[in-house]
Amino acid sequence: MSSLRIDKAQVDWDASSDVPRSIFFDDVYFSGDGPAETAHVFLAGNDLPKRFETTTRFHIGELGFGTGLNILTAWQAWLKTQKPDSAKLHFLSVEAFPLSTAEMERAHKAWPLLAPLSKTLRAALPPPHLGFHHIALSNDVSLTLFYGDAFEGMANAEAKIDAWFLDGFAPSKNPAMWSPELFAELARLSKPNATFSTFTVAGAVRRALESAGFEWEKRPGHGRKREMLAGHIDKPPQNSKRAPWFATQTRTLKPSASIAVIGAGIAGASLAHELTRAGFHPSVYDASGPASGASGNPAGLIMPRLDLGDTAAGRFHTIAYLHTLGLLNELDSDSLFNPCGVLHHAANDKERERQEKLLAQPALPEGWIEKRDEGLFFPQGGVVDPVAFVYGLLGETTVIQERVLQISQQENAWRVITHESEQTFDAVVIANGLDALRFADARTLPLAGSAGQIDWFPDANALDHAHAFGPYAAPAPKGGVIIGATYAPVAIGAETRFTREATESNIAAVARTLPQLAVTLDPNASTPRASVRCTTPDRLPVVGPMPDWAFYGAAYDDLRLGKQKEYPEGQMRDGLFILTGLGSRGLVTAPLAAAMIAAEMTGAPSPVDLDIAQALHPARFFIRDYKRARSRIL
Known part of the structure; x- marks a missing residue:
């Protein structure tokens, strides 16, 4: 992507109607009765809400979020429509x-009937x-919003859209929003027979639509606009932008599908939350119960990992x-999250220089990162109660306290076998950290274990905020x-135990940065806890459908010889997914990773860009090893 900086809208307000106008584009965000125009142009133009009546999943794509008017109007129509359960x-x-937010709220005052929805949206x-x-936005309505250039957003998106709302500023004011290149991306992201509508009938727009494969027709416009366009695309291009070995799961799961999640730590709990919200019925297996591993620590930091430059890894972590x-804000966060802020100390000149560059990027939105003498302060960060977080995400999900011994694929189903039971599910997600290696499909992955001990001093004087300096306090x-x-490092299957030596090591680490705190910490007053993190060589989690390794071995063998040819699309184990390798940042990364898997299962727009999806794909290590083998052969 291009610049990391996002410029806020610059608007003025019409004195008589209090309608916002973009200063940069010299055009209004809406005119007259905005909801009525949206209902005519975009809802009726795409035959909504009639199409809602028979859908189980409906995906709307939009160019130009603006005030959110189109989404609010469609959301209201959705609520009023009788449709299938879930x-x-x-x-x-x-x-x-x-x-x-203030400008959005001012604009929303023009539509009092949408007030409850607009408040939720803001x-x-x-x-x-x-x-x-x-x-x-609710149990049945969600939004994937891209901040940035429209073409960059759509070019890096993955989705299958049922209906398009083309609502950028007028073509004469913002021609880039109506370009043939952008419409070609919309065609790529469309389902067969996807529809579109727009307020403009400009010739350049009609030609751009035709060039992308859309068919259009003129229809009566709204108010003083005599005409508008509506149409469809029968056979959109089926080409994926992914490298063939990073294929997605092609079969979407039916609504109300049953899904087994193996593991009840932060990964499994995040999956339970997202899968339930997606309309599935997850059951979580864990012999030791929820939050029994590393997710059972008495505290965990919520802070960003920031990378210099624009990288897939950096974008994912941010x-x-x-x-x-946002998820913590949505949950009952008062009982599980303390937004006390986190100070990331700069230990040396090299780190201070890196932090200066992060401030200049900018690495986070305005007001989300502050320069202090000691380093960078993240005012929205803080400390979470991991156990409460896990239970909050699990909600009413069924937790089966049994150890999964085997998973086996049947026709369009998966059998999950424990000592106590056998059950059949539509899909399985392996989310049990390093224990994933107990299953044959995961053994190709280069997962490793890292033992970590924390020490809790319940009688110590509380800190005003959290401190991170490699270790943390x-x-x-x-x-x-x-x-x-x-x-x-810890061997696979090895038991971890807390030690007095590790306690003293933790206190010594604190002493190097916070000596006044360290002298108050008595090793004998500690309540220690040791657990195992699951790590990967590139420090990124493993997220996505499980590859069919036998197919990969045969289909991509020529990569070892550096052969340039058209390789087939990778085949996945249908209905088998994995989320593991979260390392020490699972409390921050697991919820988004779980949303990625839920989108794969439902066919909803991906919550991340294409490069992130490929960077986290389970096949990445296999392909890297094959490509590196070429240099060894030569």
Whole structure:
């Protein structure tokens, strides 16, 4: 992607109607009775809400989020429509110049009948930061909003859209929003027979639509606009932008599908939350019960991992941080999250220089990162109670306290076998950390274990905010101070135990940055806890459908010889997914990773860009090893 900076909208307001006008584009966001015009142009233009009546999942794509009027109007129509139980509506929209919350609220006053929905929308909107943002507006309505250039957004999106709302500023004011190149991306993202509508009948727009494969017709416009366009695309191109070995799951699961999630830590709990919201019926297996592993620590930091430059890894970690903070806000966060802020100390000149560059990028939205003498302060960050977080995400999900011994594929189903039971599910997600290696399909993955010990001092004086300096020190949710954590390789299957030596090591690490705190910490007063993290060589989680390794071995063998040819699309184990390798940042990254898997299962727009999806794909290590083998052969 291009610049990481997002410019806010610059608007003035019509003195008589109080309608916002873009100063940059010299055009209004809406005119007259905005909801009535949206209902005529976009709802009726796409035969909505009639199509809602028979849908189980409906995906709307939009060019120009603006004030959110189109989404609010469609959402209202959705609520009023009699439709199948558990039907889901998902929007994909783009916005290069977001309105501020105050400007949005002022614009929304023009539509009092939409007030309850507009209030919910404003509360859920993410801060302006380049990239895709996944937002749950209700149990059955969600939004994937891209902040940035429309073409960049659609070119990096993955979706299958049923209906398009083309509502950018007028073509004469903003021609880039109506280009043939952009419409070609819309065609790529369309389902067969997807429809579109727009307020404009400009010749350049009609020609751009035709060039992308859309058929159009003129229809009566709204109000003083005599005409508008509506149409469809019968056979959109089926080409994927992914490398063939990073294929997606092609078969979407039916609504109300049963899904087994193996593991009840933060990964499994995040999956339970997202899968339930997607309309599925998950059951979570864990012999030791929820939050029994690393997710059972008495405290965990919610802070970003920031990378210099624009990388897939950097974008993932930043968007995951924003996403998890939004999720915590959605949950009953008062009981599980302390937004005390996190200070990331600069230990040396090299780190201070790196932090200066992060401030200049900018690495986070305005007001989300502050320069201090000691380093960078993240005011929205804080400390979460991991156990409460896990239970909050699990909600009413069935937890089966049994150890899964085997999973086996049957025709369009998966058998999950324990000592106590056998059950059949439509799909399975392996989400049990390093224990994923107990299953044959996961053994190709280069997962490793890292033992870590934290120490809780319940009687220590609480800190005003959390401190990160490699290790960390933070106020504990149940009082006192928590410090940690150690890192030590651990053999697969080995048992971890806390030690006095690790406690002293944690205190020594604190002493190097916070000596005044360290002298108050008595090793004998610690309540220690040791657990195992699951790590990967590139420090990114493994997220997505499980590859068919036998197919991969045969289909991509020529990569070892460096052969340039047209390779077939990778085959997946139908209905088998994995989410593991979260390392020490699972509390921040697991919720977004779970949303990625839910989107794969439902066919909804992906909550991340194409490069992120490929960077986290389970096949990445296999392909890298094959490509590296060429240099060894030569």
